Every structure is written in structure tokens, then in C-alpha cells.
Amino acid sequence: MIYQNVVSAVVRALAAETINSAGGCSVEPRVQAGKLKGEISGKDAALLADSIVHRLLHAQLSPRHWNALVAKYSTHKGRKVDSIGRLVAIVTTPAPKRFTQQAVLVWAVPQQTKGIQRKVPQFKAPEPRENEREGQWDWRNKAAAAAAERANKHARAVAEVKPGEMIVLAESNYDMTNWDSQGLTERTYQRWNRAIKGALEAMVNEALVEAQHMLEAIGVLFGEAA
Structure with a gap:
């Protein structure tokens, strides 16, 4: 298997894990079984190569570089979610944690596009009941507000998931x-x-350079193979 460039190799290698997960088991035993029968070719051969590249990059790249590639590609x-969380923990920034989490997530x-974007329904708690005596309806008003918040949280979670994972x-x-409740300026x-x-992006670029060196060493990039 020869890849056109390092990004193509990384994307295919990471996609191989998704394909394996969807299939319910690792591709390598299935492909190796086919190889023993002289049947390995085409898509099976390509998927095996992608899986091997995945294993190589995962083993040889530093955790920060591996997580940068997984989060992006x-x-x-x-x-992806796991790598996003790990990147949040290592990004150096004066921004508060909540802002950093959101910035890494949307990166x-x-x-x-608007045709794909999901709208999230917003639920509002009913108007609070006025107390005729102190504390009469406080418990009910708090329960209604909490129920609305739970419904909104669930709606946001549902909107983050698209079929196909x-x-x-x-x-x-x-x-x-x-992303922040301090009310600072947009410029900040x-x-x-x-x-x-x-x-x-700097981490991704560093990771791609390292990955390119590894793949060139085993002769699976187009320029090196030529």
C-alpha cells in the first residue's frame, strides 16, 4: 500500500479503527486468515496496511502528537472525545478551563453548514408560583427549574451525536x-x-512531520516509493 502523502496515510489509518469497530472485531485476524488461503487482495489488503500504519503511529508518536492527530482527523x-479531553489538559493558555474546553472542542x-447543523430545543421552566406565605412554593419552583435544566442538558447531548458516530x-x-461567564471583551x-x-495546529504539524519520517522509513509514501 502506497499513500499519496502523510495526511492521506493518517486519515486512512485512523479511519481503519472506525471500520474495525463497526465490523465488531479487528480486521487483522480476518485478513490474515484470508492470506493463508491466498485470498488477500484489494480492500482487505489496503485495510490491513491502514491498520498496520495505525499501530505504528500509535506506538511511536508521543501522546501529545497522537492525540492531536486523533482529535483533528x-x-x-x-x-476523538478522549483525545480532545487530553489536549485540554496540556494546552498552555491564560483562558479559564471552560473556555479552553470549548475552544479545543470546536477546533x-x-x-x-447550515443544512447539517442541528438546532437544539430550549425548554423554559413555567413561571414561578408566588408565595402566599414564606417558602410556600419554593420547592416546587426549584424542582421546575431543575427539570427544565435537565431537559436542556439532554437536548444538547442529543444534538452532539450524529448517526455513524x-x-x-x-x-x-x-x-x-x-464559553465564559466573566463578560470580558470580544477582543480578549x-x-x-x-x-x-x-x-x-502546531502540535498537528509536528505530529505530521514525525509521522512522515516514520512512513518514509518503511517506504509507504508515494515520493519515497518512486
Whole structure:
């Protein structure tokens, strides 16, 4: 299997894990069984190569570089979410944690077109009942507010999941004013966001350079093979 470039190799290798997960088992035993019968070819051979590259990169790249590639390129929901969380923990930024979490998340899950974007229904608690005596309806008002919040939380969670295990975020996730409650200037938020994205892209570029060296060494990149 010869890859056109390092990005193509990384994308295919990460996609191989998603394909394996969808199939319910690892591709390698199935392909190896076919090889013993002289049947390995075509898609099976390509998928085996992708799986081997996946294993190589996972084993040889540093955790930060591996997580940067998974967060940016993987379509495996569980792996992507895990890597996003790990990147949040290592990004150096003056931004508060909530802002950093959202900045990394929307970097890893870019905004979709309006035709794909999901709207999240917003539930409002009923108007609070007025107390005729002190504390009479406080418990009921609090319960109604809590129920509305639970419904909104569930709606947001549902909006983040797309069939096929891909992540689709609600529009509100891309509004930086929702990432922090301090009410700072947009200029500050933009500066924080640019710095976080810059750090993440730098990690991806470093990871791709390392991956290219590994793949060139085993002769599976187009230029090297030629």
C-alpha cells in the first residue's frame, strides 16, 4: 500500500479503527486468515496496511502528537472525545478551563453548514408560583427549574451525536460568548481562541512531520516509493 502523502496515510489509518469497530472485531485476524488461503487482495489488503500504519503511529508518536492527530482527523467518536479531553489538559493558555474546553472542542469539530447543523430545543421552566406565605412554593419552583435544566442538558447531548458516530455540535457551541461567564471583551476571547488554535495546529504539524519520517522509513509514501 502506497499513500499519496502523510495526511492521506493518517486519515486512512485512523479511519481503519472506525471500520474495525463497526465490523465488531479487528480486521487483522480476518485478513490474515484470508492470506493463508491466498485470498488477500484489494480492500482487505489496503485495510490491513491502514491498520498496520495505525499501530505504528500509535506506538511511536508521543501522546501529545497522537492525540492531536486523533482529535483533528479521527471519525471514531470515543477516541476523538478522549483525545480532545487530553489536549485540554496540556494546552498552555491564560483562558479559564471552560473556555479552553470549548475552544479545543470546536477546533476538533469544525462548524458544519447550515443544512447539517442541528438546532437544539430550549425548554423554559413555567413561571414561578408566588408565595402566599414564606417558602410556600419554593420547592416546587426549584424542582421546575431543575427539570427544565435537565431537559436542556439532554437536548444538547442529543444534538452532539450524529448517526455513524460522528459528532455534530449545536450552533451555540460556536458562540464564544457562551464559553465564559466573566463578560470580558470580544477582543480578549478572540486572542485566547487564536492562541489555543495556534498551539493545537502546531502540535498537528509536528505530529505530521514525525509521522512522515516514520512512513518514509518503511517506504509507504508515494515520493519515497518512486
